[in-house]
Amino acid sequence: MVSCGCSKENVELSSAKIIGGEEAIPFSWSMIVSIRLNNFDEHSCAGTILTESYILTSAHCVAGTLVWDVSIAAGMHNRITDFSMIRYVTEIYIHPNWSGNDGTYRNDIAILRISPPLSMPGILGLTRICVPYINSMTETVNYPPTGSHLVIVGWGSTQYDYNSTSDTLQQTSIYMIDNNDPICQESIHDEEKQFCAGMSGYNPCQGDSGGPVFQWKGTYWEQVRSLIFQSCR
Known part of the structure; x- marks a missing residue:
């Protein structure tokens, strides 16, 4: 049984686009989270669940921020009205070779440690991402x-x-x-x-x-x- 990469609702795709819009089936992407900066109600970037305690995102989303200014919201479809699981970031790990804000976006990866750990799957049906196994x-x-x-x-x-x-x-x-x-x-x-x-x-x-x-x-x-x-x- 696959313990990652599947949500409680099935994904349905059409040929629509994000610019112009295709709304996802609610709770069909249970591994995605909203990252909030400063104002904890305001969406800034997205991320995904690696484990109950770690979130994957891009370095430029969190570089230069303090841990107490970052939170994540998991388990929601409508980011305004839906109940979500809020967690606070306790550590920010940015790729050591990230190129910074020079416009090249090299090594633009960050991992966030959150506390307390997410309840998975919990009442919101959270799941973690599957990642590829690559040798070289x-x-x-x-x-x-x-x-x-x-x-x-x-x-x-x-x-x-x-x-x-x-x-x-x-x-x-x-x-x-x-x-x-x-x-x-x-x-x-x-x-x-x-x-x-x-x-x-x-x-x-x-x-x-x-x-x-x-x-x-x-x-x-x-x-x-x-x-x-x-x-x-």
């Missing part, structure tokens, strides 16, 4: 292969407006694009550690950073990447 850097660069069908999830903007985010969890299908494709050249700064994916007109946006890129493995969803760069175009 060569496999990492080529995984998932170009053309792979992927899904991104988040509470990011549903309009071309950086000041708005979605109240309800959104989702869209995208496809892995070769990093050497001309449309990727402005975004890719390290082909070994970054990836290019999307579809014409289909893009993540503000508020989606740190969130998951999933691939269906036949019986469960595997998180293959995290969103570190958004264009809204």
Whole structure:
């Protein structure tokens, strides 16, 4: 029995996009969390559940913040009205080789330790992410292969407006694009550690950073990447 990558409700996908909107089935992505900074009611970035005590997100979402200014909310669909499990961050671990805010987004990874641990699955049906088992850097660069069908999830903007985010969890299908494709050249700064994916007109946006890129493995969803760069175009 798979103990990760599955939620209490099944995922249903159409061809819609996050910009323009497709609302996810409530509680079909039980491994995603909202990360809040300063004002604990305001969504800033997304993250995913690694374990009961650790959350995966992007470094640029939490760099320069103090632990007592960061919290996470788990187990919700509508981030305004739904009950959620709130946890406070006690440690922030940023990749030691993160490039900082230089615009390249190299090693843009962070892990948050939270307390107390999440109750899993609990009444909210929380689950952790599945991650791929990869033997070498060569496999990492080529995984998932170009053309792979992927899904991104988040509470990011549903309009071309950086000041708005979605109240309800959104989702869209995208496809892995070769990093050497001309449309990727402005975004890719390290082909070994970054990836290019999307579809014409289909893009993540503000508020989606740190969130998951999933691939269906036949019986469960595997998180293959995290969103570190958004264009809204």
